[in-house]
Amino acid sequence: MNTLEIKNLNVSIDGQAILKDFNLTIPKGEVHALMGPNGTGKSTLAKVMAGHEDYTVESGEILLDGVNILGEDPDEIAKAGLFLAFQYPLEIPGVSIANFIRAARQARLPEGEDINAVEYYKELYAKMDALKMDRKFTARSLNEGFSGGEKKRCEILQMSMLNPTCCVMDETDSGLDIDALRIVSEGVNLMRGPERSFLVITHYQRLLDYIVPDVVHVMFDGKIVHSGDAELAKELESKGYDWVQEEFVNAPA
Amino acid sequence: MNTILENPTTSTTDEPAWLADRRAAGLEQFKNLPMPSARDEMWRFASVGRLSIDGYDATDAPAADTVAALVGRSNLVTEREGLSVYVNDAQANFEGISDELAAKGVVYLPIADAVAQHPELMEQYFLKESTELGSEKFFGLHAASIKAGSVLFVPKGVEIEKPFVNYYWTSGEKAAVFPHTLVIAEDNAKASVVDIFFSETEENEALNVSVSNIHAGAGANVFRKIVQDWNEKTVSFQLDTTVADRDAQVKNVAVNIGAERARFENQTRIEGPGADVKMYSLTVAEKNQEFDQRTFQTHNAGNAVSDLLYKNALLDNARTIFSGLIKVAEGAQQTDAYQTNRNLLLDPTAEANALPGLEILANDVRCSHGATTGNVDADELFYMMARGISKRVAMQLMVFGFFEEVIEKVESDELAENLRQLIRNKFESKIK
Numbered sequence: 084m085n086t087l088e089i090k091n092l093n094v095s096i097d098g099q100a101i102l103k104d105f106n107l108t109i110p111k112g113e114v115h116a117l118m119g120p121n122g123t124g125k126s127t128l129a130k131v132m133a134g135h136e137d138y139t140v141e142s143g144e145i146l147l148d149g150v151n152i153l154g155e156d157p158d159e160i161a162k163a164g165l166f167l168a169f170q171y172p173l174e175i176p177g178v179s180i181a182n183f184i185r186a187a188r189q190a191r192l193p194e195g196e197d198i199n200a201v202e203y204y205k206e207l208y209a210k211m212d213a214l215k216m217d218r219k220f221t222a223r224s225l226n227e228g229f230s231g232g233e234k235k236r237c238e239i240l241q242m243s244m245l246n247p248t249c250c251v252m253d254e255t256d257s258g259l260d261i262d263a264l265r266i267v268s269e270g271v272n273l274m275r276g277p278e279r280s281f282l283v284i285t286h287y288q289r290l291l292d293y294i295v296p297d298v299v300h301v302m303f304d305g306k307i308v309h310s311g312d313a314e315l316a317k318e319l320e321s322k323g324y325d326w327v328q329e330e331f332v333n334a335p336a
Numbered sequence: 337m338n339t340i341l342e343n344p345t346t347s348t349t350d351e352p353a354w355l356a357d358r359r360a361a362g363l364e365q366f367k368n369l370p371m372p373s374a375r376d377e378m379w380r381f382a383s384v385g386r387l388s389i390d391g392y393d394a395t396d397a398p399a400a401d402t403v404a405a406l407v408g409r410s411n412l413v414t415e416r417e418g419l420s421v422y423v424n425d426a427q428a429n430f431e432g433i434s435d436e437l438a439a440k441g442v443v444y445l446p447i448a449d450a451v452a453q454h455p456e457l458m459e460q461y462f463l464k465e466s467t468e469l470g471s472e473k474f475f476g477l478h479a480a481s482i483k484a485g486s487v488l489f490v491p492k493g494v495e496i497e498k499p500f501v502n503y504y505w506t507s508g509e510k511a512a513v514f515p516h517t518l519v520i521a522e523d524n525a526k527a528s529v530v531d532i533f534f535s536e537t538e539e540n541e542a543l544n545v546s547v548s549n550i551h552a553g554a555g556a557n558v559f560r561k562i563v564q565d566w567n568e569k570t571v572s573f574q575l576d577t578t579v580a581d582r583d584a585q586v587k588n589v590a591v592n593i594g595a596e597r598a599r600f601e602n603q604t605r606i607e608g609p610g611a612d613v614k615m616y617s618l619t620v621a622e623k624n625q626e627f628d629q630r631t632f633q634t635h636n637a638g639n640a641v642s643d644l645l646y647k648n649a650l651l652d653n654a655r656t657i658f659s660g661l662i663k664v665a666e667g668a669q670q671t672d673a674y675q676t677n678r679n680l681l682l683d684p685t686a687e688a689n690a691l692p693g694l695e696i697l698a699n700d701v702r703c704s705h706g707a708t709t710g711n712v713d714a715d716e717l718f719y720m721m722a723r724g725i726s727k728r729v730a731m732q733l734m735v736f737g738f739f740e741e742v743i744e745k746v747e748s749d750e751l752a753e754n755l756r757q758l759i760r761n762k763f764e765s766k767i768k
Binding site: 133134135136156157158160161162166167169172173174175176177178182183184186187190191224241245 | 713715716718719720721722723724725726727729730733734736737738739740741
């Protein structure tokens with residue numbers, strides 16, 4: 084069974100097509116990287132998957148474990164098992180990390196059922212320790228005044244606390260120094276398993292040294308133009324995106 | 337109609353001459369000054385047409401069982417040094433200070449007792465600070481009518497950790513109340529008070545004209561917390577003045593939820609260098625409520641700090657007006673004065689008005705003023721929903737997050753939690 088199937092997805096904003104017959108399948112347990120130059124539609128794909136309402140979906144399907152999530156509200160998509168790690172996590176003043184994640188966990192419980200606070204904090208602290216986050220962060224306002232690395236760690240913390248089946252990571256490596264990149268990658272690698280799939284969106288190959296993908300896709304002008312194994316990322320890094328354009332876009336099919 | 341407007345009464349016959357004079361002067365001020373008009377700069381944006389004090393009158397306390405019930409409901413702060421409860425300006429309960437504090441010279445008394453027992457102190461401080469922000473007429477009415485309230489005097493060097501808690505209730509038909517809180521902290525003294533304004537029911541109409549004065553001596557530390565949760569049938573004036581001497585630290589935190597129409601005049605006067613005065617306010621406005629906030633930070637001495645933060649969340653057809661002025665006197669160099677007003681509009685029909693202002697006569701100061709008005713941020717909402725949180729819960733989290741910056745400043749877990757509950761009661765059902 085595939086975790087994620089995107090079929091013939093066409094998306095536009097203000098009349099301008101951004102995703103063009105986009106297709107992607109990620110089997111359970113696999114990590115796929117999606118690479119491509121800026122402005123090619125990678126972040127749009129991530130937001131559409133998570134249910135952002137600013138985009139116009141012309142046609143297509145996004146199946147999560149066989150169920151179409153396209154057109155659902157963001158909270159329903161999240162509860163169905165998709166997690167989007169944001170490129171630019173928002174700052175939410177006055178809402179602590181602990182209360183925020185707790186509300187997200189609570190939303191996944193049946194009506195009338197409450198989470199066990201003791202077990203919740205035990206799990207939260209253990210996962211923060213793994214991400215080398217100070218426990219004092221639980222009381223701080225979500226992402227407010229955080230450094231770039233702290234924000235991304237906080238995204239991974241949320242991802243691991245919410246136990247998604249499909250993780251979409253949008254440029255998680257942007258703004259990270261090497262230490263933070265390593266810590267974040269370790270957090271992701273700990274979550275890899277036979278029941279979970281990952282879509283790692285990145286502009287640079289660097290992240291894929293730490294999170295080694297099963298498949299690398301190259302995206303150009305709204306669709307995937309080439310796919311390969313982890314070596315493809317290295318080839319891209321050395322040859323650049325112009326190579327992609329000459330080799331796979333301009334060349335006759 | 338025989339109303340308090342035409343004929344304010346004072347209950348006192350054996351008061352000292354100075355007080356009788358001040359009451360008479362207040363009565364003159366009340367009678368001679370005109371009602372506020374929309375043309376008045378001090379009342380700009382206020383819907384003065386809706387401002388009526390007709391038909392209210394000082395009334396007796398309700399029946400004993402009602403009073404007992406209200407005393408029972410006066411339970412927001414359990415850890416306290418003293419307590420006073422008034423219902424329609426009649427004393428319903430009073431817990432005075434310990435013998436130990438009394439031996440140190442601390443005074444905590446109802447106003448009338450303080451006048452009788454400490455006439456010199458009261459002559460020096462009581463009813464000495466009027467307002468300059470537009471409600472001079474109503475200050476006059478207060479002076480003529482005041483009988484309820486408490487006085488806290490803390491002598492030099494005495495530090496008291498637990499707060500003194502004053503409850504002011506209204507009950508019955510068209511009651512007029514005139515609560516008064518007077519805090520005098522001498523040099524290096526430390527004290528805190530909580531003033532709580534409640535209505536017996538959701539329906540009993542009332543008029544409030546309250547006054548509070550804080551006098552903080554050199555190095556004194558005073559913390560005043562105000563909970564205004566009148567019902568939405570109340571017209572309320574709160575005329576508050578803080579006077580801070582050298583190195584004094586004063587903090588005012590107000591949570592405003594109630595009243596159909598609430599006018600706030602909050603004056604801070606810094607009279608000594610090194611003083612540090614904070615004014616924080618949180619308002620939740622719904623339905624047709626109008627909260628009209630006028631503030632004045634005066635720096636008469638240099639090297640001092642005043643910091644004001646007023647946050648308002650508005651729903652339905654509610655209106656808020658924030659008008660603030662910072663005035664730095666000539667020679668008050670090295671002043672740090674800040675004024676911030678933030679408004680969160682949760683409905684397109686709500687209206688927030690902001691009039692920040694500065695008047696600076698010194699040349700070496702740091703002053704800032706700013707006002708922002710905005711809606712719930714769509715990107716923040718998407719971010720929270722992308723974690724599985726429903727729109728309604730996400731809105732609630734954001735709105736409570738907006739409040740939290742002020743609520744946590746009360747520095748008491750119990751009171752903070754009680755305030756959150758009061759806001760939740762009013763508010764939770766409103767966010768769809």
